[in-house]
Amino acid sequence: MPKVLISDKMDPKAAQIFRERGVEVDEITGKTPAELIAMIGEYDGLAIRSSTKVTAEILAHATNLKVVGRAGIGVDNVDIPAASAKGVVVMNTPFGNSITTAEHAIALMFALARQLPEADASTQAGKWEKNRFMGVELTAKTLGLIGAGNIGGIVADRARGLKMKVVAFDPFLTPERAVEMGVEKVTLDELLARADFITLHTPLTDSTRNILSAENIAKTKKGVRIINCARGGLIDEAALKAALDSGQVGGAALDVFQTEPAKDSPLFGTPNFVSTPHLGASTTEAQVNVAIQVAEQMADFLVSGGVTNALNMPSLSAEEAPKLKPYMALAEKLGSLVGQLTTGSIGRISIHAEGAAAELNQKPLVQAVLAGFLRTQTDTANMVNAPVLARERGIEVREVRTEREGDYHTLLRVSVKTEAGERSVAGTLFGDAAPRIVELFGIKVEADLDGPMLYVVNEDAPGFIGRLGTALGEAGVNIGTFHLGRRQAGGEAVLLLSVDEPVTADLLAKVKALPGVKVAMGLSF
Ligand SMILES: NC(=O)C1=CN([C@@H]2O[C@H](COP(=O)(O)OP(=O)(O)OC[C@H]3O[C@@H](n4cnc5c(N)ncnc54)[C@H](O)[C@@H]3O)[C@@H](O)[C@H]2O)C=CC1
Numbered sequence: 001m002p003k004v005l006i007s008d009k010m011d012p013k014a015a016q017i018f019r020e021r022g023v024e025v026d027e028i029t030g031k032t033p034a035e036l037i038a039m040i041g042e043y044d045g046l047a048i049r050s051s052t053k054v055t056a057e058i059l060a061h062a063t064n065l066k067v068v069g070r071a072g073i074g075v076d077n078v079d080i081p082a083a084s085a086k087g088v089v090v091m092n093t094p095f096g097n098s099i100t101t102a103e104h105a106i107a108l109m110f111a112l113a114r115q116l117p118e119a120d121a122s123t124q125a126g127k128w129e130k131n132r133f134m135g136v137e138l139t140a141k142t143l144g145l146i147g148a149g150n151i152g153g154i155v156a157d158r159a160r161g162l163k164m165k166v167v168a169f170d171p172f173l174t175p176e177r178a179v180e181m182g183v184e185k186v187t188l189d190e191l192l193a194r195a196d197f198i199t200l201h202t203p204l205t206d207s208t209r210n211i212l213s214a215e216n217i218a219k220t221k222k223g224v225r226i227i228n229c230a231r232g233g234l235i236d237e238a239a240l241k242a243a244l245d246s247g248q249v250g251g252a253a254l255d256v257f258q259t260e261p262a263k264d265s266p267l268f269g270t271p272n273f274v275s276t277p278h279l280g281a282s283t284t285e286a287q288v289n290v291a292i293q294v295a296e297q298m299a300d301f302l303v304s305g306g307v308t309n310a311l312n313m314p315s316l317s318a319e320e321a322p323k324l325k326p327y328m329a330l331a332e333k334l335g336s337l338v339g340q341l342t343t344g345s346i347g348r349i350s351i352h353a354e355g356a357a358a359e360l361n362q363k364p365l366v367q368a369v370l371a372g373f374l375r376t377q378t379d380t381a382n383m384v385n386a387p388v389l390a391r392e393r394g395i396e397v398r399e400v401r402t403e404r405e406g407d408y409h410t411l412l413r414v415s416v417k418t419e420a421g422e423r424s425v426a427g428t429l430f431g432d433a434a435p436r437i438v439e440l441f442g443i444k445v446e447a448d449l450d451g452p453m454l455y456v457v458n459e460d461a462p463g464f465i466g467r468l469g470t471a472l473g474e475a476g477v478n479i480g481t482f483h484l485g486r487r488q489a490g491g492e493a494v495l496l497l498s499v500d501e502p503v504t505a506d507l508l509a510k511v512k513a514l515p516g517v518k519v520a521m522g523l524s525f
Pocket residue numbers: 072073074075094097098101146147148149150151152169170171172173201202203204207208229230231255256278279280281282
């Protein structure tokens with residue numbers, strides 16, 4: 001039974017779903033990295049929010065880990081390249097808390113406009129300072145949106161309802177989408193110059209880190225109010241403090257900080273500064289949504305191989321997964337076969353799906369071929385890291401589909417381009433379930449690829465099979481299955497034999513010494 005660790009506070013629905021779906025679950029929150037390292041080895045899945053940092057070091061100790069599930073959106077606390085390199089799928093729940101977070105940004109905008117936290121504290125202290133607090137209206141003000149994705153889009157919608165004008169900076173925002181959202185697409189400099197309020201809604205990446213730097217804060221309209229419900233690293237906090245002190249920035253509300261938990265910050269106590277402890281996603285509704293979603297996605301993956309909302313794997317629905325499973329086994333075997341049979345560098349690998357195979361989700365099939373192929377070069381190759389490894393090795397990957405059936409109702413062909421030219425192998429599924437190779441470098445041969453095998457290319461001549469059988473018998477090697485294919489009578493023939501023991505160098509030398517043998521290789525599947 002797969003086992004999952006929930007390491008951050010999560011709605012109890014998550015654990016309930018895991019158990020209902022046959023996944024064992026431990027909920028242990030608040031552990032230090034060292035404690036997590038000590039325990040992570042026993043888990044197949046890790047369910048987190050933003051507190052657990054899934055570092056390369058933790059992943060190095062996660063010997064059984066297959067999936068990290070983020071009950072939320074931001075995954076900057078997960079080392080995704082390290083997870084991919086280890087073959088760990090990373091998934092998030094991209095929509096479950098977006099409305100809630102957008103509402104928090106709007107709440108903070110009101111808090112700044114009317115100084116609500118300070119007015120509340122003063123009133124409850126018995127001061128009744130009616131003349132101290134003078135707010136501003138939101139109506140007709142310009143809201144500058146940095147990042148116009150899911151959350152930014154909801155914020156824009158709510159802001160337009162408040163009769164604000166919304167301008168947006170997002171390099172990936174299309175003009176059509178901007179029109180649909182009712183926002184004006186602008187450059188960052190234009191946004192900084194025009195906005196009365198600025199709200200951030202981008203992920204934390206190398207391109208967004210410090211996007212509100214000292215230099216950019218200096219370009220803002222004097223008295224601008226800034227809201228950040230995205231990630232701490234987006235704003236230079238020291239520059240923000242200086243700008244609040246000088247009055248360049250009229251108010252700032254941060255839900256997120258460069259270092260969290262933020263128990264101490266020069267910003268604390270600054271007039272017109274409002275803060276919340278990373279509460280953007282903290283509503284009952286959002287937490288139930290993300291808990292249910294992450295548990296369902298992780299259970300689907302661990303129990304049936306379905307992949308949803310993964311950041312380092314193509315999607316594969318729980319319904320598709322069982323249908324694709326025999327195809328993935330075939331794809332992996334074909335990849336492995338070409339990998340074992342080709343030497344030298346590979347410039348291109350093409351995966352051609354024909355007939356029924358062409359109607360399937362191709363991405364997982366392509367990744368399975370690549371994984372099988374690359375595993376002949378490195379033990380660490382798997383479906384998650386295969387595309388990255390292929391790219392690193394300069395291998396071009398091509399995908400071709402032909403829905404029309406050829407000789408077979410369903411066929412996968414894997415071709416590789418080497419210095420010696422293009423070579424291909426093809427396979428089908430018998431009874432839609434059992435993988436069989438049907439063509440090897442242009443020669444028709446029907447064989448199952450399983451366990452240790454001997455591959456021989458020889459000149460087709462009478463008596464050869466008898467001599468080969470004798471050589472194997474003398475070496476004490478038992479033959480399981482025997483498959484023969486040839487281009488034409490008396491031409492080149494291919495033999496694929498499954499044997500009970502791995503093929504030794506000694507045996508290969510004996511086979512190579514037989515008259516007419518051109519190639520002899522040991523394979524394993
Ligand atoms: N405070 C909290 O509790 C929460 C914070 N978040 C944060 O909010 C972020 C945004 O979430 P979503 O809107 O769902 O993500 P999203 O992926 O839908 O939108 C992000 C947008 O940022 C844009 N973007 C990327 N690079 C940019 C750049 N250099 N300059 C300007 N725009 C850029 C993208 O094109 C995209 O449209 C998350 O990545 C997460 O870090 C999300 C949920 C809760």
